[in-house]
Amino acid sequence: MSLRNQILRLGTGGKIESEAGHINLVTALRDVNLELADGDSIGLIGHNGSGKTTLLRAMAGVYIPISGKVVREGRLATVFEIGAGMDLELSGYDNIVRMGLMMGMTPTQARGCIPDIEEFTELGDFLQLPVRTYSSGMTMRLMFAMATSVEPEILLIDEMFGTGDAGFQEKAHARMRHLIGSSKIFVFASHSHDLLREYCKRIFFLDHGTLREVGLDALGTK
Amino acid sequence: MAVIDFISGPGMADVIQSLKRGRVALYLAWSDTKARYRRSVLGPLWLTLGTAIGVVGLGWLWSELLKIDRATFIPSLTAGLIIWQVLAGCITESASVFVKQGSVIRNLQLPFFLLSLQLVFRHLVNFLHNLVVYIPVVIFLSVPVTWSTLLVVPGVFLLFLNLAWIALLIGLLGSRFRDIEYLLATLMPLLFFLSPVLYRPNYLPFSAHFIWLNPLSHLIEVVRDPLLGVVPPWYVYATVCGMLIVGWCITIALFNTRRNRIAYWV
Numbered sequence: 001m002s003l004r005n006q007i008l009r010l011g012t013g014g015k016i017e018s019e020a021g022h023i024n025l026v027t028a029l030r031d032v033n034l035e036l037a038d039g040d041s042i043g044l045i046g047h048n049g050s051g052k053t054t055l056l057r058a059m060a061g062v063y064i065p066i067s068g069k070v071v072r073e074g075r076l077a078t079v080f081e082i083g084a085g086m087d088l089e090l091s092g093y094d095n096i097v098r099m100g101l102m103m104g105m106t107p108t109q110a111r112g113c114i115p116d117i118e119e120f121t122e123l124g125d126f127l128q129l130p131v132r133t134y135s136s137g138m139t140m141r142l143m144f145a146m147a148t149s150v151e152p153e154i155l156l157i158d159e160m161f162g163t164g165d166a167g168f169q170e171k172a173h174a175r176m177r178h179l180i181g182s183s184k185i186f187v188f189a190s191h192s193h194d195l196l197r198e199y200c201k202r203i204f205f206l207d208h209g210t211l212r213e214v215g216l217d218a219l220g221t222k
Numbered sequence: 223m224a225v226i227d228f229i230s231g232p233g234m235a236d237v238i239q240s241l242k243r244g245r246v247a248l249y250l251a252w253s254d255t256k257a258r259y260r261r262s263v264l265g266p267l268w269l270t271l272g273t274a275i276g277v278v279g280l281g282w283l284w285s286e287l288l289k290i291d292r293a294t295f296i297p298s299l300t301a302g303l304i305i306w307q308v309l310a311g312c313i314t315e316s317a318s319v320f321v322k323q324g325s326v327i328r329n330l331q332l333p334f335f336l337l338s339l340q341l342v343f344r345h346l347v348n349f350l351h352n353l354v355v356y357i358p359v360v361i362f363l364s365v366p367v368t369w370s371t372l373l374v375v376p377g378v379f380l381l382f383l384n385l386a387w388i389a390l391l392i393g394l395l396g397s398r399f400r401d402i403e404y405l406l407a408t409l410m411p412l413l414f415f416l417s418p419v420l421y422r423p424n425y426l427p428f429s430a431h432f433i434w435l436n437p438l439s440h441l442i443e444v445v446r447d448p449l450l451g452v453v454p455p456w457y458v459y460a461t462v463c464g465m466l467i468v469g470w471c472i473t474i475a476l477f478n479t480r481r482n483r484i485a486y487w488v
Contacts, residue, residue, distance in 0.1 A: 057485075061331055064232075064482035076331065084325040089257035098253055101246045102330050130260065 028054040029065070029209045036185050043196040044189040045218070046206030052189035055206065056080065056156045059187060074184065077103070077152030083143040092127035092134075092142055099146045113149040120175065121145045137165060144172060148179050155183035159190045193219040233477030237390075240335035247336050251343035269351045276303060277355060284420060297356075297365045301449040302419040304352045305442050308345050308385070309417075310410050316341055316389035317396030317403035324488035334484055335477075338389040346382060356449065366451035373448035380462050381445055387469040394477060397487045418442060437465060 057063045100110025121141045205214045259265040281296040396402040417438045440461040447454035
């Protein structure tokens with residue numbers, strides 16, 4: 001690897017190592033120690049590829065660490081890449097039940113979310129049509145509503161704002177605030193300092209896979 | 223010690239959790255089928271129609287070519303094709319089941335075996351649609367319907383219990399080694415001719431023992447014999463039950479060690 005590449009790489013990404021010649025190995029997180037309790041709301045910052053999403057996924061139990069362990073107690077909800085598992089050929093209603101089941105609800109619970117989502121998304125009769133026919137803004141509304149239709153104890157959110165038109169943005173923020181308020185532990189990875197300042201009490205900085213706490217001042221002043 | 227590790231491993235926990243949510247897998251399989259045939263008039267009946275046309279065409283042609291009586295050949299061919307579609311479908315699709323659902327795996331907390339179950343249930347739904355084709359065959363070609371026909375139920379049960387571990391094992395290997403998907407797709411046509419689908423083991427001019435070395439033969443016969451009104455030979459049941467036990471043990475042992483890596487592979 002050339003010196004130029006090495007220097008450029010300092011800006012992004014985890015540590016790339018080689019194992020057995022051919023296999024490339026990326027060490028995304030190293031020596032992360034973190035204990036969160038009820039009432040904590042954490043903001044994660046760091047440049048692209050610093051490990052924010054990986055850390056959130058490790059907290060969620062998607063990625064199981066190779067050394068060390070993650071202990072988690074409480075009902076969990078995640079808002080990562082929303083819309084995963086949605087089937088565009090199915091109607092909005094079918095997708096609500098489908099996503100609910102995938103998120104661990106029973107069929108009755110999943111159907112129970114329908115009135116709330118109907119009201120929040122304002123999609124009306126469109127919910128009977130296949131999601132394929134929706135505009136991208138409408139799809140985002142539905143995906144956002146589905147992802148946030150649970151009341152978790154632990155809430156993990158990966159950067160995902162910028163949903164729909166101005167009126168809906170306002171509604172989405174209100175819903176987020178409600179969700180964050182009702183959850184006991186909240187972790188939020190974002191590049192938006194305004195949002196972090198609004199929602200989080202503590203800020204952690206990820207740098208090439210190592211985590212350290214920085215004060216709220218690290219976000220700068222408005 | 224080894225037994226405790228086996229039972230308390232992450233793979234075993236995943237399988238148990240998936241089985242508890244079996245209804246979810248069934249619902250997802252059904253909604254997959256609905257989504258696939260959305261906007262078509264006949265919907266899933268296309269599956270039935272496709273099989274019917276295959277059976278009529280192949281049945282007429284091959285019975286002429288092989289000079290076999292149609293009344294014995296067509297029922298066995300129909301049953302064979304219906305079962306083969308399930309086998310081939312499950313085996314080839316399971317290689318990419320985790321890869322295709324990668325975004326689900328990375329973003330939701332689903333047990334992985336649930337995705338394999340979803341695949342197997344989808345093929346069960348297809349199988350039941352295809353089974354309709356067999357009914358006119360029974361009526362018009364007077365296939366004997368006896369008490370042994372009831373053995374279809376345990377036969378189908380054993381077939382799908384075996385397919386569940388096969389789907390999980392291939393899915394696990396396929397998510398790490400992407401060549402497996404293409405390898406299986408290449409091998410399936412060959413296996414089609416090496417398995418008793420077009421013929422019965424006793425039609426073979428040479429020793430039929432050779433065909434019984436193929437484990438798929440046993441999986442086919444355990445359902446087909448009862449469909450034809452015959453009790454399958456004891457060694458078919460022995461092999462199928464043996465595969466079930468050994469297969470699940472190997473799969474869970476491997477799944478225990480590798481389950482937690484899948485999210486990194488997909």
